[in-house]
Structures are given as structure tokens and as C-alpha cells.
Amino acid sequence: MAFLEIDGVQKRFALTTAVEDFRLDVERGEFVSFLGPSGCGKTTTLRMIAGFESPTAGRIRIDGVDVTHRAPNRRNVGMVFQSYALFPNMTVADNVGFGLRVARRPAREIRQRVEEMLALIKLPDLGSRYPYQLSGGQQQRVALARALAIRPQVLLLDEPLSALDAKIRVSLRTEIRGIQRELGITTIYVTHDQEEALSMSDRIVVMSQGRIEQIGTPFEIYNFPRTAFVASFVGTLNILSGRVEDPARGAILVDGQPILAAAGLEGARAGEARLIALRPESVTLDGATADGQNRLAGTVEDVHFLGSVVRIRIRFREHAVWLDTFNNPRLAPPARGEPVTVCFAREAVLVLESPPGG
Amino acid sequence: MSPATRVEARPLPAALPAPAPLSWAWVGVVPFFVFALMFLIVPTSFLAVGSFQDPEGRFTLRNLADLFTPSILSSYAISLKVSAASAIGGAVLGFLLAWAAILGGLPRAIRPALLTFSGVASNFAGVPLAFAFLATLGRTGLVTALLVNVFGVNIYRAGFNLLSFWGLALTYMYFQIPLMVLIMAPALDGLRREWREAAANLGASAWEYWRRVALPILWPTLLGTSLLLFANAFGAVATAYALTGSSLNIVTILLYAQIRGDVLHNQNLGYALALGMIVITGLSNAAYIWLRGRSERWLR
Amino acid sequence: MRRASLRAWLVLLLGALYFVVPLVGTFEFSLRYRRGVYSFEAYRIVLADPRFQATFGYSTALALATIVVGVVLVVPTAYWIQLRLPRLRPVVEFITLLPLVIPAIVLVFGYLRIYNSSSWLPLTASEATTDLLLMFSYVALSLPYMYRAVDTGLRAIDVRTLTEAAQSLGAGWRTILLRVIFPGVRVAVLSGAFLTFAIVIGEFTMASLLDRPAFGPYLQLIGANRAYEPAALAVIAFAVTWACMAVIQLMARRAPGQVAGGR
Numbered sequence: 001m002a003f004l005e006i007d008g009v010q011k012r013f014a015l016t017t018a019v020e021d022f023r024l025d026v027e028r029g030e031f032v033s034f035l036g037p038s039g040c041g042k043t044t045t046l047r048m049i050a051g052f053e054s055p056t057a058g059r060i061r062i063d064g065v066d067v068t069h070r071a072p073n074r075r076n077v078g079m080v081f082q083s084y085a086l087f088p089n090m091t092v093a094d095n096v097g098f099g100l101r102v103a104r105r106p107a108r109e110i111r112q113r114v115e116e117m118l119a120l121i122k123l124p125d126l127g128s129r130y131p132y133q134l135s136g137g138q139q140q141r142v143a144l145a146r147a148l149a150i151r152p153q154v155l156l157l158d159e160p161l162s163a164l165d166a167k168i169r170v171s172l173r174t175e176i177r178g179i180q181r182e183l184g185i186t187t188i189y190v191t192h193d194q195e196e197a198l199s200m201s202d203r204i205v206v207m208s209q210g211r212i213e214q215i216g217t218p219f220e221i222y223n224f225p226r227t228a229f230v231a232s233f234v235g236t237l238n239i240l241s242g243r244v245e246d247p248a249r250g251a252i253l254v255d256g257q258p259i260l261a262a263a264g265l266e267g268a269r270a271g272e273a274r275l276i277a278l279r280p281e282s283v284t285l286d287g288a289t290a291d292g293q294n295r296l297a298g299t300v301e302d303v304h305f306l307g308s309v310v311r312i313r314i315r316f317r318e319h320a321v322w323l324d325t326f327n328n329p330r331l332a333p334p335a336r337g338e339p340v341t342v343c344f345a346r347e348a349v350l351v352l353e354s355p356p357g358g
Numbered sequence: 359m360s361p362a363t364r365v366e367a368r369p370l371p372a373a374l375p376a377p378a379p380l381s382w383a384w385v386g387v388v389p390f391f392v393f394a395l396m397f398l399i400v401p402t403s404f405l406a407v408g409s410f411q412d413p414e415g416r417f418t419l420r421n422l423a424d425l426f427t428p429s430i431l432s433s434y435a436i437s438l439k440v441s442a443a444s445a446i447g448g449a450v451l452g453f454l455l456a457w458a459a460i461l462g463g464l465p466r467a468i469r470p471a472l473l474t475f476s477g478v479a480s481n482f483a484g485v486p487l488a489f490a491f492l493a494t495l496g497r498t499g500l501v502t503a504l505l506v507n508v509f510g511v512n513i514y515r516a517g518f519n520l521l522s523f524w525g526l527a528l529t530y531m532y533f534q535i536p537l538m539v540l541i542m543a544p545a546l547d548g549l550r551r552e553w554r555e556a557a558a559n560l561g562a563s564a565w566e567y568w569r570r571v572a573l574p575i576l577w578p579t580l581l582g583t584s585l586l587l588f589a590n591a592f593g594a595v596a597t598a599y600a601l602t603g604s605s606l607n608i609v610t611i612l613l614y615a616q617i618r619g620d621v622l623h624n625q626n627l628g629y630a631l632a633l634g635m636i637v638i639t640g641l642s643n644a645a646y647i648w649l650r651g652r653s654e655r656w657l658r
Numbered sequence: 659m660r661r662a663s664l665r666a667w668l669v670l671l672l673g674a675l676y677f678v679v680p681l682v683g684t685f686e687f688s689l690r691y692r693r694g695v696y697s698f699e700a701y702r703i704v705l706a707d708p709r710f711q712a713t714f715g716y717s718t719a720l721a722l723a724t725i726v727v728g729v730v731l732v733v734p735t736a737y738w739i740q741l742r743l744p745r746l747r748p749v750v751e752f753i754t755l756l757p758l759v760i761p762a763i764v765l766v767f768g769y770l771r772i773y774n775s776s777s778w779l780p781l782t783a784s785e786a787t788t789d790l791l792l793m794f795s796y797v798a799l800s801l802p803y804m805y806r807a808v809d810t811g812l813r814a815i816d817v818r819t820l821t822e823a824a825q826s827l828g829a830g831w832r833t834i835l836l837r838v839i840f841p842g843v844r845v846a847v848l849s850g851a852f853l854t855f856a857i858v859i860g861e862f863t864m865a866s867l868l869d870r871p872a873f874g875p876y877l878q879l880i881g882a883n884r885a886y887e888p889a890a891l892a893v894i895a896f897a898v899t900w901a902c903m904a905v906i907q908l909m910a911r912r913a914p915g916q917v918a919g920g921r
Contacts, residue, residue: 052555073558085552088656089574098570099560132656150560383742387750390735394753397798401768402760408771455673462666478903479677481853484860485877486895489888492881494683501683532680535673593761596862600878610763617767617867632764643759 001064003028003186004049004154009058011044018044020210022058029184031177033197036207037233042190045207046156049188050079062153078147082159084139086131092118092142093127099150117145120179137168144176148183155180155187161196169193173200194234198222206230228352231277238278238321239352244268250346252276255317259294264351275352280311280324282348285340293343296321300338314342402636408629421630430612434634437609440523441591444530449584451531452538459539460546473543476536483533488600491529495520521602529601530594534587541586545579548657575656582649589642593635609635681896688889700890709876710891714859717873720789721858724796725851728804731797733847736808737839740817754805757798766795766864788868795864800854807853811846812839845909852902860895 002025011019019041026032034042047053049060051072060068067075086095093114094101100110118124121141131139140160147155157176161169177200180187191197197204198218206213206221206229214221214230225231232239242254247268250261254276261276268274301320302313310333312323323342325333334340412418424430458464459472494501497514505511519525549572557567573580595610604611609631615621616628691699704710739747757765773781773791781791820842824834840847862874877895881888 050555050559052558071558072555073561073563076561077559079556079559081552081556083550083552085550085556087553087556087571087575089571098557098562102557102561102566102570130656146556146560383738386734386738387743387746390731390750390753393731393794393797394756397769397794398753398756398760398765401765401772402756404772405764405768451673451676454669458666458669458673462663462669464666464670468670474903474907475677478900481856481860481899481903482896484862485874485881486860486892489877489881489892490680490684490896493687493889493892494680499683500686501679532677535676589759593763595761595763596874596878599862600881610761613763613767614863614867617763617770628767632767635764636760639759639761643755 002026003030003063004188005059005061006045006049007059007061009045009048009055009060011041011048011053012056017210019048019055022212024205024212024215026186026188028186031180031187031189031200031202033189033191033201033204034207035191035194035197035204035234036213037192039209040207041210042205042207043158046158046188046190049154050077050156051075076150076152077154077156078150078152080140080143080147080155080157080160082162084131084136084143084163086139086143086146088131091128091130092123092134095131095142096146096149098146103150113149117149120148120182121145121175136164137172140164140172141175144179148179148185153186155185157187157189159190159192162191162193169196176200198234204234206233208233225277225350228275228277231350231352236280236322238280238283238319240276240278240319240321242274242276244270244272244274246270252351254296255319257296257316259296259349260346261349261351262346264349277350277352278321278344278348279350280322283321283323283342283344284325285312285323285334285342293345294349295341295343297339297341300334300336300340303333303336305333314340405629405632406636408626409633411626411629413624413626421624421626422633424624424627425630425634429607430631433607433609433612436523436607437592438638440527440530440606440608441588443524443527444534444591445584445587447527448531448534448538448587449580452535453542453580455535456539456542456546460543461549469543472539476539478536480533480536480540483594484596485600487529487532488597491520491525491532491601495525495528521605523606526598526602526606529597530591534591537587537590538583541583542579545576545653549575575653578649578653582646582653585642585649586646589639589646592642593639681893684889684892684896688886688893691886700886701894704880704887704890704894713871713873713876716871717859717861717865718855720793720796720872721855723793724800724858725854727793728797728800728854729808729847729851732801732804732808732850733840733843734835736805736812737817737835740809740812741821750805754802758802762795762799762861762863763867765798766867769795770867782868785870788870792864792868792870792872795868796854796858796861799861799864800850800857803853803857804850807846807850808843811843814846815842848909849906852906856899856902859898 004024004026006022006024006026009019009022010017022041022045024032034045036042044053048055051067051070055068058068059066062075062077086092087098090098096117097110097114100113105113114127115124118127121144123138123141123145126134126138126142131142134142140163143160144157160176161172164172173196189197189200198221201218203215203217204221205215208229214226216224221230221234225234228239231237240254242252242259244265245251245253245258247265247270250263250265251258252261252265252274253259265274296314296316298314298316298321300312301315304311304313305327308327310325310327312325312333314321314323321342409421410417410419412420425434455472459469491499493499495513495518496502499520502513505513520529553571553575554567557571562570593610595614598606598608598611599614602611604615612621613628613631613635616631620628622628622631688700689696689698691697691703735750739750769791770782773779775783781787817839820838821834824838829837859873860877861872862878865872866875866878877888877891880891
């Protein structure tokens with residue numbers, strides 16, 4: 001039995017269904033992200049776990065206890081909000097100790113716990129400051145401390161970093177993951193930023209329009225996306241349309257040039273249209289080639305020197321493809337207009353569902 | 359930049375104002391300041407200074423001392439009591455009404471309707487308001503008659519009288535409550551939903567949320583607005599004049615009589631009376647502004 | 659809190675009762691002129707009364723004058739403060755707060771002592787000059803509302819950019835004020851104007867102490883002597899106030915590019 005079980009949860013409003021048939025089992029101490037665009041239902045699901053929304057169907061169990069319809073103040077889950085939600089009339093210390101004061105813990109215990117929490121978020125001297133005196137990053141750390149102070153069974157974070165600048169986001173997410181590992185607390189993290197989800201999570205739940213698209217580790221989600229949505233939402237992707245030539249061999253024509261896919265064309269019929277996807281890092285320029293690779297001939301359209309990575313855009317007859325290659329001081333990037341051949345393995349070809357209209 | 363690369367600029371058009379501070383702007387605001395001096399600052403200062411003078415113009419504290427005679431003191435006392443009663447009543451009921459419309463989960467349309475009505479009702483004061491209450495709760499008023507005919511209850515025989523301290527306080531609340539609603543509504547809006555949710559998430563019940571989070575955040579506004587209501591009632595005269603006439607001797611009625619006919623037989627004492635009023639309303643308003651500043655600082 | 663709580667409905671009900679019943683009561687009372695039957699007789703008497711027409715007309719005229727003077731005083735001032743003299747803003751805001759702090763009765767007391775027949779500016783010497791004094795008193799009373807309305811309206815239309823644009827096109831100050839600024843704050847000014855109108859129409863204290871034939875003192879006089887006509891007058895007064903507020907709301911909704919300031 002998993003620690004957190006979300007079993008067939010559905011949330012229906014008068015005109016729309018926000019979440020449909022959500023099933024997930026989370027192990028104790030696991031860090032799971034809900035990833036998806038706005039409106040996909042990830043925040044609604046989180047709020048149902050917290051108790052701010054009531055599911056119209058399904059059950060939620062924490063450590064075996066059914067909490068589906070329990071009031072939010074009796075669930076012992078800790079929530080960190082996007083807007084920090086620190087109580088403006090209380091100092092940092094009072095904010096962090098709030099949950100313990102409500103539970104009527106003795107003053108000494110509260111003081112100790114607050115100190116502990118402030119040390120955990122590395123802000124031990126800010127106890128007597130007010131929220132309006134803190135920066136955004138500091139406020140969010142205090143919010144985290146406040147949620148953790150009550151020793152919750154599950155930690156819920158609702159896009160906690162989206163209101164902060166890029167630099168702070170990166171450092172804070174490392175810190176959050178570090179604290180989570182240290183405490184071993186089961187965590188659900190909602191975000192629309194795939195870099196965050198990929199770098200922090202044990203597993204990711206990709207959602208779209210109220211439904212789960214795929215559940216898997218970051219490695220699985222990125223390298224083996226199961227649907228076109230997941231493939232295009234996570235990481236950059238080159239999408240090309242082709243026409244199936246020989247499904248048995250895995251042959252497909254792209255821009256009149258034949259390529260072979262290692263898998264994914266079973267069940268297709270010759271002449272059918274299919275979308276294939278290629279990750280930029282799986283495409284190389286002809287110079288570093290091996291046998292058995294696919295080849296496509298085209299011209300260099302654009303070159304972006306990004307420092308450690310060089311991103312090149314190659315144009316074929318109807319498509320263009322982005323290609324990422326590591327910077328090599330001994331090999332200058334190609335010039336614009338130069339004819340080149342790109343190579344990629346048969347296994348790198350991701351066949352997606354057929355486009356609408358066949 | 360070498361002289362050779364300097365670009366010849368055309369002279370600026372004359373319409374642009376001179377950058378010197380002594381520009382049109384100062385001329386433009388002179389009428390306003392003249393008006394303020396003539397019709398706000400000077401008259402008030404005149405009264406304030408006059409209250410420290412005797413009829414011959416010499417400096418004296420006698421007038422202030424004379425304010426402490428029993429009749430004038432009792433006049434201030436009644437004013438303070440009526441103002442406090444209508445302010446507290448207005449604050450509590452206004453707060454509850456604002457809460458009901460904004461956070462009580464009522465249909466959405468109630469809120470704008472309440473705010474519009476409050477906008478109107480807060481201006482419906484003075485003589486017509488007195489008439490309205492006379493027509494409703496006077497001896498032959500609608501509600502009085504209804505209570506007698508339907509419930510057999512005669513409030514006048516039970517001791518109620520509209521033309522009294524409580525009647526006036528009740529009447530004042532008709533514009534005090536709307537004023538409270540108008541000021542509390544934005545303040546209640548400022549209570550972010552996340553605070554409620556965060557408090558619940560940390561184990562607080564609705565009551566604990568209000569006790570530990572919402573009311574502490576709101577108390578400067580609550581107290582400050584109550585003081586504003588207090589000052590508002592203290593300076594009102596028309597409603598009282600039309601309702602209780604000179605039977606209820608509040609300070610404004612006394613001052614009215616003094617202006618009309620020097621009932622105190624001492625002009626400078628009249629000035630002192632006015633000064634006392636200004637001090638009380640001034641302090642209340644200052645406290646209101648200070649409290650408002652405090653809560654704004656938290657909520658930045 | 660999405661579910662409507664019983665408490666909220668109860669509060670709303672009691673509030674509605676407290677506010678609606680006096681209005682209903684007044685209206686009912688005003689219909690009782692003819693014994694035994696409801697009629698609008700009281701209204702007919704009131705509206706036909708030449709004193710009603712005279713005082714209402716007087717107050718209306720005075721209100722209009724107050725509005726004009728108020729606008730001429732406030733709009734340029736608010737404009738210059740926002741554009742050029744931001745450091746004077748606290749001073750000006752303090753001044754606009756004074757009429758709210760100093761009771762009207764104290765103000766008119768001061769006027770009577772300073773501007774009476776034996777002073778350097780004998781504004782109470784004749785009827786016409788007393789009218790002028792009363793008008794200035796009303797400008798003072800409506801100053802906070804007018805200023806706040808215009809200030810909010812100016813802030814919403816980004817005065818600085820508009821002025822610079824007009825200047826770069828060659829406009830002088832008078833043109834800018836008349837053609838760019840005034841039209842831009844039209845709705846705010848109108849809302850301030852209607853508020854002023856509502857204040858002036860019902861005002862009693864200053865008019866009565868300056869002994870002018872305004873609507874307020876007339877109301878009080880009728881109330882002292884008659885039984886049913888005061889109720890009719892109260893209904894009329896409330897209707898006028900309501901109409902003013904309704905117009906303000908309507909304007910605020912119909913002109914989204916402007917901001918109706920005030921409350």
C-alpha cells in the first residue's frame with residue numbers, strides 16, 4: 001500500500017471537468033511533480049489533496065486513512081503557496097510557529113521548533129522581521145519552514161518558484177530538494193516549468209486538460225514520451241511529418257528522403273501519414289557518423305552560438321530541424337547556406353500518433 | 359566628443375516651459391492656496407486664536423477654563439456619548455454587513471448593490487433623514503403603529519422616545535453604517551484567500567483564523583474607521599437640529615445657538631467651544647490616518 | 659468561503675430591514691395627507707408651493723456655481739501637482755482633508771466673524787455677497803470629494819505622457835488644459851459634480867446660519883410646522899440623492915477609458 005493514494009479522483013464543475021480519473025500512488029519520501037500547462041488540472045488536484053476542493057468522485061488516502069472529505073485543517077498536510085501567503089501582521093518567527101500555536105504546543109517547544117526550522121532554511125537571524133521586510137526568495141523559504149514546522153505527512157507545493165526571478169529559482173529549487181531529501185518527506189510539487197520538474201523529481205506526472213498523459217521518471221518522460229503532447233511539452237523537439245513506406249522495415253519518407261525507425265510503425269499501413277520527432281541532441285552533423293544511421297541532406301539556415309552548446313538550424317525541403325552540438329574549439333560551426341548532411345540513429349526516431357485527418 | 363562631431367540643434371520651440379521652478383505651475387496653484395487660506399485656514403485660525411483672548415484682545419486661558427463649567431461639560435459629554443454610541447454601533451453593524459456581502463458567500467450581485475446603496479445612504483443625512491425617522495419611529499410613525507396594531511407593543515409606553523439620546527444615535531447610524539461598509543469593503547477585499555487557506559492548512563478553524571489572522575490584520579482599519587465615524591457624528595448638527603431641536607444639548611446645537619444669538623454672553627467662549635470641537639475631531643482624524651498608515655505598511 | 663452561511667443571510671436581512679423600513683415608512687407617511695385614503699396630496703402641495711420652487715431653484719443654482727468654481731479651482735491644481743510640484747502633494751492633500759476634519763458649523767462660525775460687515779472683506783454686507791460667501795463655503799465642503807475624484811481621474815490618464823505628447827506637437831499650456839486634460843477627466847469631474855450637487859442640495863447648517871433662502875432651511879421650516887409635507891420632502895430629497903448617485907454609476911460604466919473618482 002502506497003503512502004499517498006489518489007484513486008480515480010474527478011473534479012467536475014458546472015460547465016467543465018477540471019480533473020478526470022486521476023490515479024497515482026506515491027511512496028513514502030518520494031518527490032513527485034505534476035507538470036503541465038495552465039488549466040491542465042494540476043493545481044486543482046493538489047488542492048483536492050490539501051482539502052480546499054472536494055472531489056466529485058474518487059478517494060484520497062494518506063497512510064491508509066481516507067481523507068477525501070476531511071476538512072483542510074484536519075489533514076496534517078503542509079502547503080506552500082505560489083504567493084507565499086505569509087501572515088503580514090506576524091513576524092517570521094510567529095509565522096513559522098503558527099501551526100504549533102494553533103495546536104497549543106507549549107511555548108518552549110514552539111520556540112525550539114521555530115529555531116530548528118529557521119536554521120533549516122538558513123535564515124536563523126530573521127525571526128523578528130516582518131514579511132514586508134523580506135525579499136521574495138526569503139519569504140518563500142519562510143513559507144516552506146512554516147509548512148514543515150507542523151511535521152506534516154505530505155508536503156504540497158503549488159508553483160512556489162514562479163513568482164521569483166530566474167537566478168533565485170535555480171538556487172531555491174536545489175535548496176528545496178535538499179531539504180526534502182534530508183527530511184524524507186513525501187512531496188507533491190506542481191509546476192509548469194519542465195526544467196524544474198525534470199531536475200527535482202523522482203517521478204513526474206504530465207497532465208493535459210484534466211487527464212494524466214504519462215507518469216514516469218524524468219529519464220523515461222524525456223527519452224520515451226508516450227504521446228505527442230508529452231514529447232512536445234517536455235524538452236525541445238523537432239517534429240517532422242512523413243509518409244509511411246514500408247511498416248515492416250520501419251521505413252518512412254520525410255521530405256522525399258527515406259529514413260528508418262527502430263520502432264513505432266507497427267500497425268501502420270503504407271501511404272499513411274505519420275509524425276516523427278527528433279531530440280536536438282540526437283542529431284549530429286555528418287562529420288561524426290557511424291554505420292546504420294539515418295541520413296538527411298539539407299542546408300544550414302542559422303547558427304546560434306550559445307557558449308557550451310552550438311544550436312544549428314538545418315533546412316530540408318519542407319521542414320527545418322534544430323540540432324544541438326557541443327562547442328568544439330578545434331571545429332568551427334558550419335556557415336549559413338552550407339550544404340550538410342545530418343545523421344541520427346534509428347532508435348532516436350520517435351513515432352507519434354498520426355496527425356488529425358490521417 | 360570632438361567639436362567636429364557635435365550636431366547643430368535647432369532652437370527649441372517657445373511653447374515648452376522654462377525648467378526653472380518658478381514656472382507656470384506655481385501660478386496655476388495660487389488660486390487654490392488663496393482659497394484654502396481664505397476659507398479654511400484663516401477662519402479656523404481666527405477662532406483658535408480668539409479662544410485664547412478676552413474681549414479686549416489680551417491673551418488669556420480663561421475661556422478654556424470656562425469650558426469646564428457643568429453645563430458646557432455636560433454638553434460635551436452628551437456629544438461624546440452620542441458620537442461614541444453611533445460610532446460603535448455603526449462600526450460593528452457596518453463591519454458585519456460588509457463581511458456578509460463580501461465573505462459571507464451570498465450571491466455575487468449583493469455586493470455591488472450594497473456598495474451602491476451605501477454610497478447613497480452615506481449622503482442621506484441632515485434634515486430629510488430626521489423626517490424619515492420621525493415618519494417611521496415617531497409617535498405616529500409607521501413602525502410604531504405597526505407594533506401597536508400587530509404585536510400589541512407600544513414602544514412609547516415602554517419608555518422609548520425617538521426624540522432622545524438613543525433616538526438620535528439610532529438615526530445617526532443610518533449614515534454611519536454605510537460609511538463603515540464603504541471603507542471596510544476594500545479592507546475585507548484585501549484579506550487574501552491564501553491566508554485563510556494557509557491558516558486552515560496549518561490547523562486553524564474558522565474562528566481561530568479570524569482571531570489570530572484576520573482581525574489582527576483588520577484592527578487598525580476597524581479602530582481607525584470607528585474614530586472616523588466618531589468624528590463624523592461629533593460634528594453633525596443638521597440631523598440633531600431637525601430631530602431633537604434644542605432639547606438635546608449637544609455641543610453643535612449649543613454652538614449653533616451661540617452663533618445665532620450669543621447665548622453664552624461671551625464671544626470668546628464661543629470660540630473656545632469651537633476650538634474644543636476642532637481638537638476632538640482633529641485628534642480622531644489624526645488617529646484614523648495614523649492607523650491606516652500602519653496597516654498599509656504591513657500589507658505592502 | 660463559498661457556501662452562503664445562515665449568519666450572512668441573517669445579517670443581510672436585518673441590514674435590509676434597518677435601511678429599507680425608514681424609506682418605506684417615510685413614503686407611507688407622505689401618502690397619509692387625506693384622512694383614511696392614500697394620496698399624493700402632500701406632494702402636490704409641496705411641489706406647488708412657491709417657496710419650494712424658489713428654494714430648490716436657489717440651491718440648484720448655487721450648486722451649479724459651486725461645481726464650476728470647484729472644477730476651475732481643482733483641475734489645474736491637481737494637474738500641476740501631479741506634473742510639476744509633487745512635493746506639494748502632501749500639503750494639498752492635507753488641505754483637502756481639512757473640510758472633513760473641521761465641522762461645517764465651525765467653518766461658517768469663522769466666516770461670520772471674519773467676513774462680517776465690520777471686516778476688511780464685508781461679504782455678509784449684502785445679499786449678493788452673502789450668496790458668494792455661501793457658494794465658497796460649499797466649494798470648501800465639496801473640496802475633498804472633488805479633489806479626490808479629479809486626482810484619481812488624472813492618475814488614470816497618465817498626465818505626464820499626454821502633456822509631453824501635446825507639447826511635442828506644439829501646444830501651449832492653455833491648449834493642453836482645455837483640449838487635452840479637461841476632456842480626459844470629464845467623467846471624474848462629472849462624478850465629483852454630482853456628489854457636490856447632492857451635498858449642496860441638502861445642506862442646512864451653513865445656509866441657515868448665513869440666513870439664505872436655500873433648500874435645507876426650507877426643509878427644516880416645513881418640518882417644524884407641518885405634518886405630512888416633511889415626509890414628502892424627505893422622499894423627494896432621497897430621490898434626488900439617489901438619482902445623482904445613479905448617474906455617477908452609469909457614467910463610470912459607460913466610459914471605461916476614464917475613472918470616476920470619489921468614494
